[in-house]
Amino acid sequence: DQQVKQNSPSLSVQEGRISILNCDYTNSMFDYFLWYKKYPAEGPTFLISISSIKDKNEDGRFTVFLNKSAKHLSLHIVPSQPGDSAVYFCAASDGFSGGYNKLIFGAGTRLAVHP
Template identity: 90%
Template sequence: DQQVKQNSPSLSVQEGRISILNCDYTNSMFDYFLWYKKYPAEGPTFLISISSIKDKNEDGRFTVFLNKSAKHLSLHIVPSQPGDSAVYFCAASEGVNFGNEKLTFGTGTRLTIIP
């Protein structure tokens, strides 16, 4: 049951360039999407989110794009910095406006920023 898929297990990007992490989903009921960042020996840390009523949300170097028709979202990091090296998880929730708390995660993409 892979409702949220991250098809790239790893990605390497040169420092200063743009990192693009992709995520696809299959459940049409998802209405809220999130990206988490995880360092080794730590729990996931919330990074940025987007509601299904928007197609873009920006926070500093991080921008999330949502394409509902394609059931696809992406996280752009620009410029990439060495501290961005981590595992990035895409997650989704349905019925967030009704207080739904369950997150469905993807399998993660390991981002490595090359100095």
């Protein structure tokens, strides 16, 4: 039972354009969402997060949008750069694990940014 779904396994974008990565979730108890970025042979690194009380969070070129009614979030990267080429994981947590990071991850989307 996949509670966090990333239905696009891969995405190819031209340098300078916008990259939009999508994520859907099924558990309405999730109240905190994160995006992680992963390069080959490395661990995931935290990118950006959003609380369920917000619908948008921005950090430089990265913006995460949350649509709670649709149980959908997206990550926008503008402008996309070749160094952004990586696998992006969407993750979610609820408030029932206390303050612990019991994250539920999606399967990831591989982004390729080409010149």
